[in-house]
Structure formats: C-alpha cells, structure tokens
Amino acid sequence: MRFSSSLSFLSETSVDGVREQLFTLGEIPGVLWTPDGAVGTRPLVLMGHGGGQHKKAPGILARAHRFVAECGFAVVAVDVPAHGDRPKVEEYDRLAAENQARVAAGAELAPLIAEFQAMVARQTVPEWRAVLDAVQQLPHVGAGPVGYWGVSLGCGLGVPFVAAEPRVRAAVLGLGGALASAEAAARITVPVEFLVQWDDERVPRAEGLALFDALGSAEKSLHANPGLHGEIPAYELDSMIRFFARHLG
C-alpha cells in the first residue's frame, strides 16, 4: 500500500462548538471537523472540493460546520492533487496546456474535462479510501455510516469514489455531466441527492440530466434550480442536511 496508514495531526482549534484538526496522511493534507468533546462512533461525511478550490474553501467550511453542529457528524476534507497545500503535478499542467490548445483549435471542452477528471480520479479514489480507513480509527469518529458530498470536480471525482466504496451509504452529487461519469454512475446504488443548475454555463443541462438518469440508485432525487454553475441556492444546504440526517443519522 502506498499510503501511510496513520494520521499526523498538525494543529487543533475550536470555533462555535466545532473542533477542527488539520492533519496529513502521508503526502495528503486534510482537515477533520467534529463536535467539541465528541466521544464515540458517529456518521462521517467526506467532502470533495471543486476545481481550483481546496479542503477549507468557504463553501466546504460552511457546510462542514452545519453538518457537525446540527447533526453531530464528523466531516473530513482533503486537498485534491495539485490543489490547496499540495504541489503542482507536471502531468496535469501539461495536459491542461494541451487541452487549452485543443479547445483553441476547435475541440469540445466537455470530453477533455471528462478525460482529465477520470485521470485524477484514478489517484483520488484510493487516496480517499485510505483517508476513510485512517479517520475511522479515531475514537471520536469510529466506523459509523459514511456519506459523500461533492459537486463539480467533487462530482467528477466523487462518482467513481462512491461507486467503488461500499462504506458510503448516501451521496450528494451534482454540477457534473454524464460524459465524465455515466459508467461509474450506473454502479452507484445508494441514495443520491443530485444538484443541477438550470443555467449552468459549464455543464450543459442535458449532460447533467443524463448523469442523474445514469445513476443506478433506486432512490435518487434531482434538485434543479435556476442560476449559473456557482449559484446553488441556500435552501439546498438545508435539504442536504436533512438528506444526510435521514440516511446516516
């Protein structure tokens, strides 16, 4: 196995009843949020951040605080390769430059993004499974039910992760298209809440609907709202909290 199996903790703080522990697992920088003074096993939500973001991006932080404070869950997030505190990856940079050239020459963007995300997922799926292994050994987390939350890049990487990881019992996904993920999506069987932005300027509407369609889950719920890629309305966060509470709580 290429991963260290135990966490090294770097720092610990507490804000509004939420304990935040920065850690590394081998070369992977991560953050764990739990209720202050938490003891014993609890549900754990792994959150995958968006492209260009990182493990403590404002949206990740805000959702993590609410999942911990309102549900008593543990939440963990790690930097995706070439994001946050992780070094650049030359192969990714080279591919990004190549893709820019291909788009400039008239190629469609969506298949290139799909190809890129599939490549990154081959690295993140085993990384995230190792993070689950390590975090679930902590006495204030334990081996409880696991949820996954991720949209945009977090969906592109999340679909193959949820498909591969039997500990995941429920997932919030969205802002992703079928081109990247339809095959893995068909292997997902857990309940999914799936977000589409009706006026998404990055993911064509039909691609988003096709990915929802491709999910193999018997219980899946599409929530579509007007607005651009980054404009998920605030009431969807309330809905996600109830969704995870129902399936993990």
Next chain:
Amino acid sequence: MRFSSSLSFLSETSVDGVREQLFTLGEIPGVLWTPDGAVGTRPLVLMGHGGGQHKKAPGILARAHRFVAECGFAVVAVDVPAHGDRPKVEEYDRLAAENQARVAAGAELAPLIAEFQAMVARQTVPEWRAVLDAVQQLPHVGAGPVGYWGVSLGCGLGVPFVAAEPRVRAAVLGLGGALASAEAAARITVPVEFLVQWDDERVPRAEGLALFDALGSAEKSLHANPGLHGEIPAYELDSMIRFFARHLG
C-alpha cells in the same frame, strides 16, 4: 358575479386536533381544515385534486392534516366540476368520448388532455378565486398569505389559477406538461416547487421539464424522482411542508 359570496356549512368534525368543516359555496362543494380552536388570521393553502379524485381523496386529506398540524395553516379543497359530489357535465362527457375516438384513430393524447384542462380551467379559476374570497372572510382564516398545491390535473388547473391570482405567494405544482400550460406558466412569478416523476407513464419527461423551464418564477426548484405518475416519494411531502413554511409562515 355568478357565485354566492358566502359559505353554507354542512357539518363539522375534529380528528387529531384538526377541525374539518364541509361547506358549499353556491354549487361548489368544499372542505376547510383548520387547527382545533384556531383564532385569527393564518396562511391558507388551496389544494387542487387530481383527475378522477375529489376534495377528500386520501392524498389530499393526508397532506391537509400535516399542513394544519405542523404549520398551523388553514387548508381548503373543493371538488372540480364533474368530480366528487358534483354532477356530471354533459359537455365534458361528450368531449371525453370524442377524444377517445380521436386517440383510437391515431391522434396524440397529450394535446387533447391539454385542450380539455384548458376548458375546465376557464371554470375553475373563477370558482377558486370565489372560494378564497369567501374562506378568507372567516375569522379563523382571515386574509393571510395564500399557497397553492396541485399536481397532475391539479397542476393543469393550478397553473392558470396561480398565474391569475395575486394572493398566491407560493405554489407546489408538477406531474403536468408544457403543452397544457406553458403560456400561463410564463406569467407565474412566485416561488414554485415543481415535481417530476422520472418514469411518468402519462406525462412525457421532456414535457414536464419544459413546463418547469417555462415558469417565469425567479425562485423555482425542480424535484425529480424515479417512479411512475402516482409514485411521488414520501420525503417530498416533508419538503413541501418546509417550502410552504418558508414562504407563507
């Protein structure tokens, strides 16, 4: 005005803290649910029942009880012409027979349903407005904010009603298609929660999505779930309650 402006009450019962008053308004039979002992103005939800159903169909009754018990709302439902306690309408019977013949001869069903619903709506829109007028004069209802709930036939009749009635501040609609309702839908500006059944055997998926697309509302949320026309999952009722509580409460 062709309607009597005051309600005649026929009976009153109470179950689980919910008071039920059967009434007529002229020729329209209706039912009003309010919290036991309610005094003063409160939000009012008008519910439109589905085709072949009536004002006290099990689904209507179950939702009404939850809206009253959990939100303290008043809920009113009336029989659509030719449904429930109302007499047959010869013109409708004639048209239904004609439509059956046209479908047997190869005509598409959806445009015929659309035409039929538009005709019924010309009668129900003024009826339902008169019901609001009368019910809002009651001291335990009053002139508070109004919501509308209706799917299937209740959507076909509800879209023109919500478009025409400025007292309605929020609506749950769905299981209807754009053919019947796109023009009126574009005039709706209040928040809408819109339900699509992903495997609807009566309303083609693209028709349902097109009706959501046609809604003029800045805040509108599409909730799509697997299953046939009649198989809206139970968790959507929880969602509707929160939707109405947010916009009317």
